[in-house]
Amino acid sequence: xxxxxxxxxxxxxxxxxxxxxxxxxxEKVYIEAYTSLLSFGISTxxxxxxxxxxxxxxxxxxxxxxxxxxxxxxxxxxxxxxxxLVVGDPFGATTHTDLVVRAKKLGVDVKVVHxxxxxxxxxxxxxxxxxxxxxxxxxxFTETWRPDSFYEKIxxxxxLGLHTLCLLDIxxxxxxxxxxxxxxxxxxxxxxxxxxxxxxxxxxxxxxxxESAYSEDTECVGFARLGSxxxxxxxxxxxxxxxxxxxxxxxxxVIVGNTHxxxxxxxxxxxx
Amino acid sequence: xxxxxxxxxxxxxxxxxxxxxxxxxxEKVYIEAYTSLLSFGISTxxxxxxxxxxxxxxxxxxxxxxxxxxxxxxxxxxxxxxxxLVVGDPFGATTHTDLVVRAKKLGVDVKVVHxxxxxxxxxxxxxxxxxxxxxxxxxxFTETWRPDSFYEKIxxxxxLGLHTLCLLDIxxxxxxxxxxxxxxxxxxxxxxxxxxxxxxxxxxxxxxxxESAYSEDTECVGFARLGSxxxxxxxxxxxxxxxxxxxxxxxxxVIVGNTHxxxxxxxxxxxx
Numbered sequence: 001x002x003x004x005x006x007x008x009x010x011x012x013x014x015x016x017x018x019x020x021x022x023x024x025x026x027e028k029v030y031i032e033a034y035t036s037l038l039s040f041g042i043s044t045x046x047x048x049x050x051x052x053x054x055x056x057x058x059x060x061x062x063x064x065x066x067x068x069x070x071x072x073x074x075x076x077x078x079x080x081x082x083x084x085l086v087v088g089d090p091f092g093a094t095t096h097t098d099l100v101v102r103a104k105k106l107g108v109d110v111k112v113v114h115x116x117x118x119x120x121x122x123x124x125x126x127x128x129x130x131x132x133x134x135x136x137x138x139x140x141f142t143e144t145w146r147p148d149s150f151y152e153k154i155x156x157x158x159x160l161g162l163h164t165l166c167l168l169d170i171x172x173x174x175x176x177x178x179x180x181x182x183x184x185x186x187x188x189x190x191x192x193x194x195x196x197x198x199x200x201x202x203x204x205x206x207x208x209x210x211e212s213a214y215s216e217d218t219e220c221v222g223f224a225r226l227g228s229x230x231x232x233x234x235x236x237x238x239x240x241x242x243x244x245x246x247x248x249x250x251x252x253x254v255i256v257g258n259t260h261x262x263x264x265x266x267x268x269x270x271x272x
Numbered sequence: 273x274x275x276x277x278x279x280x281x282x283x284x285x286x287x288x289x290x291x292x293x294x295x296x297x298x299e300k301v302y303i304e305a306y307t308s309l310l311s312f313g314i315s316t317x318x319x320x321x322x323x324x325x326x327x328x329x330x331x332x333x334x335x336x337x338x339x340x341x342x343x344x345x346x347x348x349x350x351x352x353x354x355x356x357l358v359v360g361d362p363f364g365a366t367t368h369t370d371l372v373v374r375a376k377k378l379g380v381d382v383k384v385v386h387x388x389x390x391x392x393x394x395x396x397x398x399x400x401x402x403x404x405x406x407x408x409x410x411x412x413f414t415e416t417w418r419p420d421s422f423y424e425k426i427x428x429x430x431x432l433g434l435h436t437l438c439l440l441d442i443x444x445x446x447x448x449x450x451x452x453x454x455x456x457x458x459x460x461x462x463x464x465x466x467x468x469x470x471x472x473x474x475x476x477x478x479x480x481x482x483e484s485a486y487s488e489d490t491e492c493v494g495f496a497r498l499g500s501x502x503x504x505x506x507x508x509x510x511x512x513x514x515x516x517x518x519x520x521x522x523x524x525x526v527i528v529g530n531t532h533x534x535x536x537x538x539x540x541x542x543x544x
Contacts, residue, residue, distance in 0.1 A: 009386060013289040016280060016387070020289070089388060091395025100398075101537045112396055114281060114388035114499050115288070116361060119401050121386045123363025126372075129391050130407035134434055137402070160428070162406055227386050265373045 002077035002103050004096060006089040006115030007031075009227025012049045019113040023054050026083040028076055030061040032096070033172070050085075058085070062172075070102055077108045089117035118226060118252055122165060125221045125233055126266020127254060133157030133164055138198045138253075140169045140191070148205040154255060155213035161258030166202075168193035168251050192249030195222040199238045199253070214238070219256040221270065222246055235270040244272070274349035274375050276368060278361040278387030279303075281499025284321045291385040295326050298355040300348055302333040304368070305444070322357075330357070334444075342374055349380045361389035390498060390524055394437060397493045397505055398538020399526060405429030405436055410470045410525075412441045412463070420477040426527060427485035433530030438474075440465035440523050464521030467494040471510045471525070486510070491528040493542065494518055507542040516544070 003022040008014030015023070023029055031050070050058050061084070066073070076082050090096050090112050103110050123129050134157060136150035150166070157164045172190045199220075206214060216239040224232040224246035234244055235256075259267070275294040280286030287295070295301055303322070322330050333356070338345070348354050362368050362384050375382050395401050406429060408422035422438070429436045444462045471492075478486060488511040496504040496518035506516055507528075531539070 006388070008288060008290075010290065013293065014386075016288050017285040017292065018280075018282065021285065089392045089395065091392070091398075091401065097398050097400075097534055097538050101534065101541075104541050114286075114393045114396075116278070116386035116388060117392045120361045120363070120389045120392045123361065123391075124384055124386075126369050128369075129363065130409070130439070132406070134405060134432070135402035156432070160406070167402070262369055262373065266369050269373075269376050 001081050001109045003083045004090040005113040008115040023083045026081040029058045029083045031085040033060050033062045133162035135165045137167045163257045164255040166253040195251045221254040224251050233270050235267045236272040273353050273381045275355045276362040277385040280387040295355045298353040301330045301355045303357040305332050305334045405434035407437045409439045435529045436527040438525040467523045493526040496523050507539045508544040
């Protein structure tokens with residue numbers, strides 16, 4: 001059996017009892033390291049907090065490992081219980097659909113243990129989850145690559161009065177361009193987009209298109225470390241949020257659509 | 273301190289360790305009974321499963337109680353730790369924003385413990401969460417009241433190729449019309465909309481409008497008891513799903529938009 005277990009958003013104590021039961025009975029425990037494990041107290045020298053809680057070793061699985069060695073993990077799960085831990089919900093912001101598809105094709109049973117993800121935890125700011133339009137991703141711009149497909153989606157959501165969740169780029173274990181040229185993989189240091197960078201990029205693209213999908217005066221909500229003890233949630237215009245230091249990652253941003261009175265009342269508590 | 277704790281979707285073991293820590297230190301524990309507690313093994317004669325796990329009594333709080341006696345609960349939370357338990361995530365499909373607003377106005381500190389909700393757990397069917405448009409609610413039709421504002425929203429989502437989550441009506445502790453006339457409150461038995469009823473109503477409204485927003489041949493995914501051990505997920509056309517007996521509540525329905533190949537592969541496993 002392959003257990004895909006969501007860890008939630010905060011730290012090791014955000015696992016559910018059902019998830020912990022599963023981990024405890026598994027012979028091998030992997031944790032995905034595609035995204036961010038920052039808040040789980042995991043350092044390069046070990047996974048101590050989680051391992052202490054689980055009473056067993058936890059194997060860090062980066063994207064490469066999961067893509068290249070998925071069949072190993074899955075064949076282990078054929079004969080025994082294997083856990084694959086995922087930050088947030090297994091099918092939240094990041095998807096693990098591919099691993100499930102491969103498992104099912106190989107006849108490996110899969111059980112999913114759900115948890116909170118950014119997609120529902122943003123509800124804490126008071127904006128109703130059913131009033132969101134399509135979610136967008138804001139990628140890091142480079143000198144030569146400045147994709148802006150998010151613009152049209154945000155514009156559409158705003159015309160309909162809907163809120164927009166912007167997921168901000170995360171670059172973990174990306175091979176450096178230089179190392180790829182040399183044919184020997186070396187990795188860039190991880191980087192996580194801040195709310196400030198996201199807003200700068202958003203405004204740059206608004207200036208380029210000039211269709212007033214949004215502006216410096218558009219109301220937004222910035223979230224840092226959502227679900228953690230030290231989470232930070234600030235509501236304000238893009239201009240105002242540009243001046244805020246949200247601190248450590250992860251960050252995400254909501255562009256506010258039309259609001260109902262109870263949404264306004266709640267947002268008021270988070271205003272600058 | 274008022275702790276608003278999400279219980280997740282399955283049963284008492286879907287609470288997080290953080291949530292259980294909070295409940296254990298609270299002097300009073302309320303559980304909201306607005307929606308459904310069916311899967312939590314709660315019967316009319318007690319809350320035994322939860323109380324056994326928590327080691328303390330749990331007070332059932334229906335909508336009336338929370339609306340009328342919120343100030344009592346909040347004043348208790350002024351001087352001591354009080355937990356308010358919510359099925360799913362505190363800000364998932366049902367909202368408890370109003371309670372938080374009242375707490376903040378009274379100067380009561382609030383801590384939220386997140387958990388899975390329908391809004392993110394539907395990801396398990398393989399349809400990407402960021403490819404959903406606005407969520408709709410399907411209310412029970414009566415002889416005289418057949419509201420269809422969902423039609424336009426579904427139509428819009430489908431034109432954009434987006435998936436649509438349909439939340440199905442729940443009627444718990446609704447005063448009966450007869451009892452309201454008599455001035456003495458008596459309650460209707462609880463009722464939960466099935467996927468079959470939802471599809472019948474959807475097709476009735478399509479026939480009324482005749483704009484081909486969707487049809488009997490539109491692909492959908494039906495979910496029953498999502499997140500529970502005995503959950504049921506079936507993909508098929510509206511016509512096909514009409515013939516399926518999904519069993520006990522809660523049900524919800526996703527109307528599929530345009531799909532990517534990996535979404536198709538995953539849906540394939542759930543096909544009739």
